[in-house]
Amino acid sequence: MKPVFDYFFYPQSICIVGASSKPKSLGYELTKSVQLYGYTGKLLLVNPKAEEILGYKCYQTINDVDISIDLAIVMVPKQFVEDSIKVLLNKNVKAIILITAGFKETGEAGAEAERRILSLIKNSDARMVGPNCMGIINTLPSVKMNATFVAEQPREGRMAFCSQSGAIGAAVLNSLRETDIRFGQFISVGNKADVNENDLLEYWQNNNDVGVITFYLESFVDGEKFIKYFIEGKINKPVIVLKGGRTSSGMKAASSHTGALGSSDKVVDAVLHQFGIIRTDDLNDMFNTAKGFEEFPIPQGNRIAVVTNAGGPAILTVDSLEKNNLTLAELNEETKKKLREIVHPEGSVNNPVDLLPGGTAEQFKTVNEILVQDKNVDVIISVFVEPIMVKALPVIEGINEIIADKPIFQVVMPLPEFWDEYRRESKTRKPLFRFAEDPAVVIKNMILHSKKKDEKRLSRQSVQIKINLNDYANKFLPPEIVGELVDYYLLPRVREKIFSYEEMLEENFVFPIVLKAVGEKIVHKSDLKGVVLNIKTKDELIYQADEMRKTFSQKNIELKSFLIQPFLTTRFELLVGAFRDSSFGPMIMFGLGGKYVEYLDDTVMRSAYLCEKDIDEMINSTKIGKIIQGVRGEVPADIKSIKDSIRNLAQMMLNHPEIKEVDLNPLLVTNENKIFAVDVRIKC
Amino acid sequence: MKPVFDYFFYPQSICIVGASSKPKSLGYELTKSVQLYGYTGKLLLVNPKAEEILGYKCYQTINDVDISIDLAIVMVPKQFVEDSIKVLLNKNVKAIILITAGFKETGEAGAEAERRILSLIKNSDARMVGPNCMGIINTLPSVKMNATFVAEQPREGRMAFCSQSGAIGAAVLNSLRETDIRFGQFISVGNKADVNENDLLEYWQNNNDVGVITFYLESFVDGEKFIKYFIEGKINKPVIVLKGGRTSSGMKAASSHTGALGSSDKVVDAVLHQFGIIRTDDLNDMFNTAKGFEEFPIPQGNRIAVVTNAGGPAILTVDSLEKNNLTLAELNEETKKKLREIVHPEGSVNNPVDLLPGGTAEQFKTVNEILVQDKNVDVIISVFVEPIMVKALPVIEGINEIIADKPIFQVVMPLPEFWDEYRRESKTRKPLFRFAEDPAVVIKNMILHSKKKDEKRLSRQSVQIKINLNDYANKFLPPEIVGELVDYYLLPRVREKIFSYEEMLEENFVFPIVLKAVGEKIVHKSDLKGVVLNIKTKDELIYQADEMRKTFSQKNIELKSFLIQPFLTTRFELLVGAFRDSSFGPMIMFGLGGKYVEYLDDTVMRSAYLCEKDIDEMINSTKIGKIIQGVRGEVPADIKSIKDSIRNLAQMMLNHPEIKEVDLNPLLVTNENKIFAVDVRIKC
Incomplete structure (x- = not known):
């Protein structure tokens, strides 16, 4: 059928x-x-x-x-x-x-x-x-x-x-x-x-x-x-x-x-x-x-050679290259030698190759053929502005006829009569571009398509523990369940423990520590003054816990218990997060974290169906991602652990369709380059 | 003559x-x-x-x-x-x-x-x-x-x-x-x-x-x-x-x-x-x-009304508005009432106003006339896709004939015969746009031109102190001269003093302090380990000074003396800087400072011939500039002092053509919202 x-x-x-x-x-x-x-x-x-x-x-x-x-x-x-x-x-x-x-x-x-x-x-x-x-x-x-x-x-x-x-x-x-x-x-x-x-x-x-x-x-x-x-x-x-x-x-x-x-x-x-x-x-x-795509071979790389008979349009072409992540090819010495025999001495054999307004159809064709042979060149853009003494059609047709495994894109700025003539008389009728800036976008797009696509990607896996998330629709998960998920997905959490006020009085801690308030309505802890950092002694701890109890009782918010974590010295604050898009499903984010995250706007997102290249690209496409890899001679952060966090969180999103949002903000990089998720919030 | x-x-x-x-x-x-x-x-x-x-x-x-x-x-x-x-x-x-x-x-x-x-x-x-x-x-x-x-x-x-x-x-x-x-x-x-x-x-x-x-x-x-x-x-x-x-x-x-x-x-x-x-x-x-500019009145604002007979092109028009800092006008209730009498009930009287493919030349003209009257509308973009049953020319001409103090830009996507007909038969021959995205750029550009231009600007002033900078071509200025310039231009510097090792041993300090190495070749102090922060006692000071002497003698760099500053707790690290461009002359910069300044890339520059609006715009166009004005309910930094620093540094660049570069990085905002230039470098 x-x-x-x-x-x-x-x-x-x-x-x-x-x-x-x-x-x-x-x-x-x-x-x-x-x-x-x-x-x-x-x-x-x-x-x-x-x-x-x-x-x-x-x-x-x-x-x-x-x-x-x-x-x-x-x-x-x-x-x-x-x-x-x-x-x-x-x-x-x-x-x-x-x-x-x-x-x-x-x-x-x-x-x-x-x-x-x-x-x-x-x-x-x-x-x-x-x-x-x-x-x-x-x-x-x-x-x-x-x-x-x-x-x-x-x-x-x-x-x-x-x-x-x-x-x-x-x-x-x-x-x-x-x-x-x-x-x-x-x-x-x-x-x-x-x-x-x-x-x-x-x-x-x-x-x-x-x-x-x-x-x-x-x-x-x-x-x-x-x-x-x-x-x-x-x-x-x-x-x-x-x-x-x-x-x-x-x-x-x-x-x-x-x-x-x-x-x-x-x-x-x-x-x-x-x-x-x-x-x-x-x-x-x-x-x-x-x-x-229809009429040209796919570029094998982003190194572009430009040929022209006119400086100005070539400049606009070159301007458009960098905007689209393309580079001007460094021509081979051999190529330049061959070009010197053709190009007028007042022209240029460097890239852009300039034939000057007198450049003929034959010269244009030969120069393009030479550039096709250069191993440093992936794509040629040939820019022809029709002067009085050289007719456009033979130039364009000559180049159209070249058979090559590299694309040659032609920009033509002709006399007004050209277009009808081309439609009527061209045998090849290959697409021509009217603006110097046009081919760059096409090349960038063709390169994007040719990216390797058969990478192994994350997919939904069956979960080996029993976690029932059905009861939490539109709610934040309680700390116990968050803890189970964090452990199961090996997210690098701070060793932390919850104490009642009385238990806390009894316990022996290794200082310095962080004290945090725990309660059903206590979500944005910092905003509610529910966090004290760098507590150095037991006396200080008791004083701060008492203050916190006062504050919350004044605000009429129930303070159920206390969370104690070691105090970490922060080198960087990252964000790793996830959400479920209404159309595209599970999405994962990475970037600069901390309290100004929305304002500094240095985050990147991807579908949670990640491959390893995606994770690399996420890190490399943010500013903070470049910094943590070590700039100014600094020691890099533990990139492997950061990648693991991204990958594991993505896996969590794929496995649990009930989860709508996860926020690891901040994911701390300490002065010792350890990675810790300090505050993990999960919403269903 | x-x-x-x-x-x-x-x-x-x-x-x-x-x-x-x-x-x-x-x-x-x-x-x-x-x-x-x-x-x-x-x-x-x-x-x-x-x-x-x-x-x-x-x-x-x-x-x-x-x-x-x-x-x-x-x-x-x-x-x-x-x-x-x-x-x-x-x-x-x-x-x-x-x-x-x-x-x-x-x-x-x-x-x-x-x-x-x-x-x-x-x-x-x-x-x-x-x-x-x-x-x-x-x-x-x-x-x-x-x-x-x-x-x-x-x-x-x-x-x-x-x-x-x-x-x-x-x-x-x-x-x-x-x-x-x-x-x-x-x-x-x-x-x-x-x-x-x-x-x-x-x-x-x-x-x-x-x-x-x-x-x-x-x-x-x-x-x-x-x-x-x-x-x-x-x-x-x-x-x-x-x-x-x-x-x-x-x-x-x-x-x-x-x-x-x-x-x-x-x-x-x-x-x-x-x-x-x-x-x-x-x-x-x-x-x-x-x-x-040639054929339309200048827009008085950025509120745009879109009229159309076709949803898709209108969407592309609307997309292009936000990209160019323009907004969709909120139409007046009165306007909507009038529109309801004309627009087909299955169309839309909200912005974009949709006349549906049946919209006639008369309807297009009347709707445009109504929108011209709306005080909430600064510019109209009328998008017409020629259907079979309504000819384009009368629609276009009807709108062209409207006499208004607001621009009406027309996008037309006609049958292929239209253009020749328009050139031949149009009485007005006003410019038309072929792409839904084109008018937005024009409107943005026209608005930029209409910005108030008669603001008072900084200009070169005669200098009341004698500072001879001629001897320092291509050199960093020594601390004494930097000090004179900083004081003269009221840059908010940290109270700091230079000591020899022996003087330092004698002095009584108010701790905590910062210790810095001083020497002709010591420019990037942090990179050379020439900075120690938060020194709390005299013993610690002596220990750190000794360590520094060892380090520099190992590196064979002369450590001439020590600079002592109070230790400030940092809320934000800003950058205020200046340089002289080979063509445009004195330029001033503002943005996010600190050691990752190049990587975080949140800076803005302007010619030093500043007006007050420029300074506001500099602050508002950076991310850090928005943050220091108080986000998440926080207390704003001392914006007045920051503006003073920008203005005064610009004045310095205008007055001293010998100065090539100035760097106030970081300009600290302390936890108390005080502003301090911690490290001032000036190069001639």
Whole structure:
């Protein structure tokens, strides 16, 4: 049996329910698009009033259709949607696109109608795209389907694009003549009532006509499921996401628009990066990156050679390299020697290589060929500003023709007539960049994708002790259970013990010690004056304990007992923490701790499905992480123990889905470079 | 007498020395550009071989020219340049543009030739633009001069553009048909041997045909002079700078390209921002911002209303607001009431206002008019994605016609035919934006320019004490002189005293104290183990002093004497420092201090020509600056004293040009919120 999504993208028949004979109506324009683009299958139209539309015979009702329907596109007024869907399901249609709007995005009544439709779908073996969407495209010559309102003629390609916003999808389609974007498949998913990004991710990974997967999303329906495809190594195609609703007010706009609830943007950023999923800031970067994957080899490193005939644009290119963590390659001496024979003596054979405005097509080609041979070069960016005496087309074509295992990205700033000429006359029609800054982002993104992905990652394990966390929903765990968890997960806790006031009087301590108040309502101990550090004698201890009892009784907070810890001299205060994101699940944090943690803002987060490289990256990407590894000739802290804490806490989050938040703040590094979690708080 | 730059931009005659009859040569193409664009003055050509070029009579030599020359454009081969310039100066020509390349940018021989030419110019009352440049434009109908190689027909405008790179200039001119950029004046300044950005800044400020000043620069010839125009209130037009060579390797590329030496990019960023000079990252933002100033009122605040007919693009717009420090306006209840009468019930009357795809031209116009009336709204961004049933042109034109004291920026994502139609049929032809993210940057930039500029600023003052710093070039000042400076500038120093070993034995101290080693080569005291904190008794003091003597004698470093300070308990370690930038002059820094200062990277810098707002901004723009103002309910530090330290140190830098660096690190905030400079180092 063929996969259900093949009915969407490779239908042998399409039935447009709600086709219209009225020009400028959606039902007419979509039908016209299908016709104009030359759909190879059977087009079936349903309209109760028209006999014929655009030369196609119309059926009065769906039931009148006497040919098997692969894909139904429903665009009837919303009051007729439910009935139409029922009839389609009765006819055993597997693929339905519901274009009609007016559902969840409009409020509670619409949401209720959407739920009713969804339950019809869930009780069938059909899948539904939408509602509130704008159609589907497959450019493959054997299909030739443009079932959208946009009557453009997209060129064939191997990129797949899913847009949560119909308008963004339409804007992209309307820009094709200028942007030269090429599609394989496009789908607008609207409210994502049934089919969502997770379905498409899985489908496109397994579809041989697709090479690069791109998404415009305003929400992740189930972020943890999305990343699990990557965690489990099921995805190896490049995936590029433009996530709208980056800022908190953007997210508000997103929510009111499709009723979607976005995850915190920092989580999205961290998680996508962790699993080599490319995130871009705008459509231009997204499609440039997609073109990069489609038409160029993947860069093997970040050392860039720049060739140019003009200094200024080359400078802008170089500026863009460092911004994207790329470096200017140090050219081989051999390379420079060869270049000297070609480059004008007043030009430059250092990187950037400058051919001066007189540089010819032949020189450009040869210089690029020489640079391809240089082992110190991973990528070439060739920047050509068209002067009067050298025509652009032969320069560009000459370089396009070079066959190499390294990418050569061309930036061209031509005379105004060039673009039409290139579209008309170029044999290769490889993507060109218009701005000196454009290739750097593409290179950075391609390198991110090529990061090794088959690292061993943490996963949920069965727990060998009995800890029942069900009773603590929305509560902090009591010290005993915290203690059990801390011991089980080998978190480096301070040797500490709880005493009643009387027991404390009896005990012999090794001073100096720390005294802390314990009680159900005593959470932020410091703020409540429930902590005294560096107590040096028994007399001082008794005095401080008495003071504490007074303070708490004045505040009417129950002081149940006292916690005694050794007093540690602090070299650094770190933070290791965890929380459960509503979409992406368990997350782990590391960074600079202490009481100013929010203000100093030197923390990093990752999904708790960690690999060892992630842990290294967490430490290296914070300022404090660099400092504790030893700067200014200092002795490094015990990095192994810190990594263990991060890893073990992540494991705790994976094993206990009941736990919502854990805070090891501070995780102390002492003057002796010992690591201690001083205060552990766990919330369910 | 008319200003010399009027000879450049408003010449009544142009003499092209080196005009050529050979198509595709620069000397031919420039002549043709002048002719095609319809220059209104006299065009005089000099060529020893041709009788006539493009219908103009040729003079054999410059001396044969029998008409007075306002502007000479020299493009002869470089070996003839010097002679040509001599002859022109003899003929008393005031304005020379030297197009020919092959000077400083090619090495020492070229630099020497350039210096010879410059000295000819300096000994005359003429000014020279170039060498190594590509021409000049004035679009004013009474001038109509396009003396560049680019035979485009730029439309008239009030923007002036100076490009240090000829290629960037050419690329911009070649893009005019697509970008709709309009110029008043354009000049390519090449190597800037004589005329540079400072001359043009001053000239354009005083030129009534210019409304907005833009620069593409790779270096500032004299950054301190550039900013002094602003400090002295001489510039009130918007100035926009795109500075190439942002990253250190970009700067290297810039140096090899025009022999320019760039300032550290952080300095450029800080200084431009401080004086309300707009810096953009790319040409697109630069010219979008210029269009903003030219065609729209200046925003009175940062509260933005967004109108749209499509959710997705509106989300991208909202995302771009927060990134640029703008906020979504809270619409008035009155406004929402009025909007409800127009907006479809399934749309939204909250910000972003969503008219849904059916929103008509009339609705768009009325909604924009209503939002203009709302006192909570400073700027409107109207985003229109062209659906099938509503044509874009009437929507866009309707909004363009609104007369308002607030800017309405329009983003349009139209059907492909729209742009030609707009250029052909629009009466207003106001700038439109193609990407949802574009207006936010423009708004941010316009707001930066409108910042109050007439604040009182620090300036150089005469010094009332005699301190001779001439003997200390490249040296650290000795403690006595540091002491004098610190006292004179009221820097909050710790009461400290220097003792010989023997004196120390005699003295009675109030403990606890700090002991520090003093010696000519002892600069980074902590690293050399020359600091002991918290000494509590005389015995401990003697023991530590003895240890220190041993350590330094082992290291063979002379320990001259001992510095004793009271031991202070530290709440925060700040940094206040200063340095002299090679281009922009005295700079002042503030931020998080202590030994990890470079790693924690929480510092901010400004030119020492400070106003009070700058000082506030310095404190507020660092993390530590926010913390010391009191977070988590804590008592604020003594902010007044900290500001005094910043201000007084800036004054010291302004008064003593000999001082190259000053470091107050740490500037301690004690547990009692007292401020103390513990270690003051000054280098000349």
